[in-house]
């Protein structure tokens with residue numbers, strides 16, 4: 001995602017007082033670069049290999065996540081209340097919001113398409129915002145519970161982020177497609193840009209969240225045993241074809 | 244100090260020893276199961292071939308009709324770029340620019356810079372700009388949404404097919420090919436492997 005979001009906000013690195021859990025790179029006095037995974041000693045400010053700014057934990061991670069989430073929530077309101085498309089047919093104009101569009105698809109019997117749009121445009125954005133709010137809340141409370149589940153949730157949020165964009169592309173395509181017919185015309189509504197902005201800001205929010213914070217507190221409270229195996233699991237994906 | 248054998252998981256910060264992986268072997272974090280890296284034989288050459296094909300297919304798909312409508316015996320069709328430019332006609336300039344960036348400018352730049360990066364890695368040329376090119380590829384990749392656009396195309400076709408018969412143009416098939424090539428090409432290049440190669444080439448790895 002936006003790799004250097006925090007660099008635009010000129011925030012201070014407040015790692016100095018932090019206590020890091022055993023077995024983490026931070027506890028060993030090492031910073032791992034978020035872009036290239038190169039290790040550098042604490043105190044270095046810039047990665048030798050890729051030039052990215054270094055830190056133990058993303059500075060102001062929660063504040064940034066919440067700021068981006070708030071923007072996304074504000075944009076979510078016009079994205080759903082205003083029309084996303086205006087259809088003009090035989091001189092008659094009808095405006096449709098996202099939900100009305102889904103209902104129209106259901107009415108026409110295209111259930112799979114209605115499901116895609118409903119999940120991608122209505123369900124996923126709300127679920128994403130709630131999930132990130134909850135993750136930030138548990139980290140702010142220094143919750144030691146269920147780090148594996150929270151990590152998985154975060155990864156799902158990160159993965160589905162871009163898929164909400166599907167409705168914006170549908171609007172763009174329908175506008176262009178219908179323009180060539182001449183009988184009917186579809187104009188993009190104000191919700192399209194608001195929706196696009198909402199998707200971008202939830203993606204920025206997910207990117208600002210430092211998932212290592214989940215594990216720091218889980219460790220600190222002893223919810224994880226300290227005798228983790230320190231050998232990575234390896235899986236050979238292609239025994240037969242290997243040469 | 245030499246950290247070359249050590250690796251910190253990027254999602255949970257667990258420090259562990261990363262063993263020498265064999266071909267097609269993947270390593271996962273012992274604690275959170277996050278994928279660490281995969282070694283693929285001749286990944287640079289495969290990725291290069293796929294990126295070239297993807298770029299050609301994308302350029303093809305802008306030159307031919309994308310989707311068409313059969314109205315009163317005539318076929319009217321739109322091109323791929325019409326989906327961005329027709330937004331300008333309705334004064335949605337910002338949205339038009341975003342869509343243009345996501346479906347055309349972004350992918351073209353991604354593939355072009357990926358090809359440059361892969362060529363430099365293939366011929367092992369430590370040019371000073373190499374890390375910057377890799378950073379650019381990284382950034383463009385993280386905002387790449389071509390597969391989302393492809394699903395959007397399918398949804399639009401279903402949505403409109405109740406009104407008129409839709410014809411899938413040559414550009415549509417080329418775009419599917421481009422999407423598959425781009426995804427495959429980017430997936431071929433392992434993030435950790437790529438930066439290790441760049442670090443070795445530039446002499447910046449484990450300088451401490």
Ligand SMILES: [Zn+2]
Nearest residue numbers: 033036047050
């Ligand atoms: Zn780095």
Ligand SMILES: [Zn+2]
Nearest residue numbers: 252255272275
């Ligand atoms: Zn991990």
